[in-house]
Amino acid sequence: MSETTTDDLLRLDNQLCFALVTAARNVVAVYRPILEPLGLTHPQYLAMLALWEESPRSLGDLAAALAMEPATASPLVKRLEADGLIERRRSSADERRLDIALTPKGVALRAKAVDVPRQVMARLGMTVPEVEAVRDALTRFAGAVDL
Template sequence: MTNEDHTATGPEGSLLLDDQLCFALYAAQRAVTSSYRPLLDELGLTYPQYLVLLVLWERGEIAVKELATALRLDYGTVSPLLKRLEAAGLVRRERAAHDERSVLVACTGRGEELRERAACVPGALLAATGLEAPEVARLREELWRLAAKAEAAAHP
């Protein structure tokens, strides 16, 4: 079969790599995450750790289960992230007084101080990519719409 045979029905029926929506998303995600790397290296953070801190800066003390939901990750993925952030002195974890099964997580003073240094990250990423704020807003809106549709398809 030639490439023409694969695309005869249009891109939606194509098996060409560059025609795959999932691959375009994957490549974009890797490129954007890579663009964050030098900015986050200056803060001593990985991209997933940065995401954890964004949630904590926004919401304050939160149950680990709620944090995992906000990040769309499972508990087993969030727990090692929190252990590393705790070892770095950026977050603290403790059992909830009202429910021993629930673990609460919050930024330490050092984690809150990092917030000021991180304030330049979103703008620096925009500058690095050359994207304008309206374009970013449009892309973000479309991606959230796609995420909602894909989630609904995955869990009908």
């Protein structure tokens, strides 16, 4: 096994950050044509996934589920609301809190989105176990980063 030189460490192709950024950009590009018929962007799709898991939920809870700041999630929520997929309403538990809830149109969209993961795997030429292995490795990596 050869020793890694300083020059090797600084090669673009050897950078973890470059591989992750490139992979993220490519994955979004794979999702784009699959999500277009649903009328969703990739960030909107992620928000809908979170809401299909639990609705209603607060903006803060939704933002936390999406690993983003509430200020970043807010325009996303407004767009989904304008598209008639969600509605913001006062929480029954706490009037001061706005909950984000699926509309009937948002609930119905789930049935159309159910095949998205299979389409993505087909475009990537990957099996469920391969996708799970990549996802699990990335989840471990994300959990190891202490910000």
